[in-house]
Amino acid sequence: MAEKAAKKIDVTNKKASFEFFFLEKYSAGMVLTGTEIKSIRLNKFSMVDAYCFFINDELYVKNLNISKYDQGTHYNHEPLRDRKLLLKKKELKKLVNKLTDKGLTIIPTRLFINDGGLAKLDIALAKGKKLYDKRDSIKERDVSRERMRED
Known part of the structure; x- marks a missing residue:
């Protein structure tokens, strides 16, 4: 029963795609406690x-908010709390070097549970969008919706 629920967890950060351009994406593991993974499996x-x-x-x-587990005790x-992400040293060095550029940040884009039952976090090296870029994104989304309605 728990395995079926675990496979359904796949949540994207929609606000991030609206606010940022994604330059590079990585998939990282997370160091979690027992009650944290239980809350993630409950989609909290x-x-x-x-x-x-x-x-x-x-x-x-x-600021990754994982709610307290209801049946958790003390x-x-x-x-x-700040959670450590697990990446290869080569990927970490690459990210450190890229962060020296002005206006770049690393943001989580997706949290999911893989086939092995481990919680993974997709992160992206991102650059912030300007206001006119956001307007273009909205315009493109509206045009694609209109096309879908016509078909």
């Missing part, structure tokens, strides 16, 4: 304001 998380940052050449995600986790 939000990554609206989440972003990634480096501490001592290690990548962390901040072992329950903090909902907004």
